[in-house]
Amino acid sequence: MRSIVSIKTPLFLVVLLSAAVTLPIEGANLRWLDHSPARFFTDADWQLLSAKSDEVLNKGEDGREYSWSNPETGSSGSFVAEPAEDRGELSCRLVTIVTQARTASNTSQFTFCRQENGEWKIAR
Numbered sequence: 001m002r003s004i005v006s007i008k009t010p011l012f013l014v015v016l017l018s019a020a021v022t023l024p025i026e027g028a029n030l031r032w033l034d035h036s037p038a039r040f041f042t043d044a045d046w047q048l049l050s051a052k053s054d055e056v057l058n059k060g061e062d063g064r065e066y067s068w069s070n071p072e073t074g075s076s077g078s079f080v081a082e083p084a085e086d087r088g089e090l091s092c093r094l095v096t097i098v099t100q101a102r103t104a105s106n107t108s109q110f111t112f113c114r115q116e117n118g119e120w121k122i123a124r
Contacts, residue, residue, distance in 0.1 A: 037075070040101035045075040049099070056081050056095065057112055057120050075101040087113060092123060 041049070052068040056079040060066060063083075069076035077099040084091045092113040099106050112120045 037077075037099040037101035037104040037106055040073070040104065041075055042070070042073055045070050045073055045101070049077060052077075052079060053097075057093065057114075060093075073101070075099075087123070089116075090114060 048068045048070055052066055056066045060079070060081045062081060065078050065080050067076065067078040077097065079098075080096045082094040084093050086092070090113040092111050094109060094111050096107065096109050111123045113123045114120055
C-alpha cells in the first residue's frame with residue numbers, strides 16, 4: 001500500500017526539490033540540505049519555483065520542459081511531467097525536477113497524485 005505525503009509550501013519544496021535521493025519525509029535527517037540548491041534559494045526563488053510547479057501539475061503538457069529562473073540570484077530550474085496515469089481513483093503524474101543555485105544542482109523524480117479536493121500530494 002502506498003502512503004501519500006501532503007505537499008505544503010515551502011517545506012514541501014525543500015524536501016521535494018532539494019533531495020539528492022528520495023528519502024522518507026518522516027524521520028529524515030535533514031543535514032543533506034546543507035549540500036542542496038535549496039540552501040541558496042531566496043523568497044523570490046521559492047515564489048518562481050512554486051508558481052511553475054503549480055503550472056506543470058495543473059496544466060502542463062506531457063513531456064514538455066517548463067523552466068523558471070531568477071536573474072537577480074542566478075537560481076533556476078525546470079520541470080517535466082510524464083503523462084497522467086490512474087492509480088485507483090487518483091490521477092498521478094511522474095515529474096522530473098531540476099534545481100540549480102550557485103554551485104549546487106540536483107535532479108529528482110517524484111510522483112504526484114491529485115486528491116479529490118484538487119490538492120496534489122507526493123506518492124511514495
